[in-house]
Amino acid sequence: MSKTFLFVLAASFATFVFSCGKEDGKQEPAPLPMYGADANPTGDSIGGGNGYSKIVQSGDVTVHNLDELLTAFASAKSGDVIYVADGAAIDLGTATNIEIPAGITLAGNRGLNGAPGPLLFSNTTPPSSILFLVEDDVRITGLRFKGPDDDFPNIDYNVRPESGVLCLAVEGNHVEVENCEISNYSRGGVEIYPRGKNVHVHHCHLHDIHSYPVVVLNKSEPPVLVEACRINWIWHATAGSGAPGTGYEARYNLIIREAAPDSWQPYNGQHAIDMHDYLQILQERGHHVAGDFMRIHHNTFVSNAPNDPSVATSYDAAVRGVPRELAEFHHNIFLHSDPAQAIFQLDGNVWVYDNLYGSDQVHIPIALQTTPQILFVNPPPQAEAIPAIGGTINLNIQVNMFDTLQLKQVIVALNGDTLYNADKAPASGDVMINTSALNTSLPFQELTVTAVDSRGIVGRHSTVFTPQ
Template identity: 45%
Template structure:
């Protein structure tokens, strides 16, 4: 489909990849042979240790490899670790560790590594059997990145507490995988992992679908995924509430004084199908992104748009638009939480107070979703107004003389009201040192 065609398609039905969502039968980029073929733990470890960039370590079809005693197994930079998931009905060779120590990951993927066509299973229970009084949270995961440009595709990842894939480096691509029985985060995005692409996966979830730490430099694009919320375990209680797509508030900014809710940089959530059995919300942005969160052309199973993707207060830099809700696919052109985008260039929002002295020329851009108009833009420091107008000021139009402020902590606050009367805001904590 062309980009124009996709504008009128909702949910994962838009999938233009040519491969089945979740991978398996019909997936085309299957690796069928390698430089070395392995079928047990010793051979796998030896082959990976000897492998060089461009080589393929192939796990034999039908094999089941017991990895008890081995965690943090390195897939070297540029190496492909592969199996035959989907070929002639193959479920893919199994790599499993039934006794993972707490906070361990089974595999560590180096820069440019690819992990494809495998079943990889940890030691935590299936969703219905979760009881942390019986088996405490392990914080274990399947795959973590150890470098940029990691690809995880056509895999089945399951049975860990923390994450199926933990991306903490740029350009991670997780696609055409089936991820299930991962208690917390099927995909976790942290560190400086922007952009992370999460594409055409089948995800069964109970806590989140994808979660981000909110750290500056963090963001993700989720597209063409089918996310199915499963029934939470009895041990969690009948009134358990959670949400699917997520970006946390960045913890250090949240704990600072004044407290700020900063939620990553850029987030794109589009053309996904959310089969939410409830009680749960489809997503929550838990702060203000430094750039923009866009949520569009998704199909949310809830008929109530209030149970779609929302944002906590204060609101800003989120566009929710052109999504459909419920089995009737009711279209909502502009979501309630849609606000203006305020891109602060100087000073830039970070996790720490911006240290400033002397004169500071403010530089920020303002834009709104097509169909809306900017009505009023204001800028202030603490309770002192610096600017008010019907447009954003130019880069050198508003100059703050910090010598007029007492040394210490102050708050720069930018607000934009649109023609609906809805206001979005962005704030920066200033540390004045004159």
């Protein structure tokens, strides 16, 4: 990653840009950069709906009920448009694992002259089921999907157990979910499954989804983009499993914290934007790895729960481990005025800059949650499998600082023993590790890099290997 590029980018966000467009030659300042979801450049309103510009109004086949829908899927060929009839309400019954075949468009008229869009609903789906499996090159647009679970205020699992139903499991490449309303699923709205990649969820309204409106799972692949959506949440709005190789971008979204149900109280609150620490690595090694990257920018976080005390203890975002690359947060308008409540981060590889905080929209150029970035090259960063390395390791790491911050100290330790301590990152040849001299009784060798910036903020990143 080019530090120069990042510095130029950061500077362009934080300063005026002058133009010479006036005839008298006088320079005028361009407008200040836009923050939050109002910066939405897509040309369509956040959450889609009325007036959406890319509404499909007809198809190769029009379906009115479940039998017709399943028949259309079974006979569809790549390029077909399956159109759900205007005003249709299709009961999915007990159907599960409905495959939306590769290359097709499944469409309705949501937003056309104020139309709510045809409804695909499920009240009797078996527990812990998946409704739709989405394959390669599928576009889903202009529809409403409603699951069997209660609206947020009515949740009481002692009265009505959660269904555990998932609406859309994305298994394919190049999938677009746009201008849809997805609601009332206790498990999830859109889950990016293994093999899922190049996924774009945009201009959707996701609400009354108890756990994961959009979530990126293990072995999915970037890019995954959540854009210009309206997300009403009580547990998470977007989330990632934290698996190595995964990550996502969220931009121009309106993220609304609703009141947690009475049955959840007392509730300490969760967080809207999430990246888990990957469970397998945590259980096997005790290390917190939070995927590869997060790019969270130009989102607006608000509360629609003035009487819920858990709002004050919820975070706007949480990075529950160390990304292998970087989690970036910029040009957001956070709900919380305290940056420490806006973003929780564990040990580093997080940059938080040029955001507005709280109802007063206080601008903080560089938050204290911004840490040094530490990248492993040799040995490589953590993965599901621990690499076996023989011979001599010529340590190759990168330590990058954001903008005007300066690096003050770098410590490299192997299994707790310091190998290097200086005011800069080690150059090639500074740290050589003879793998034949290592203690082979250990389950793995733990290499930890600690970096301290000019403010005393610490970043820490570890990787592991075994001697070959």
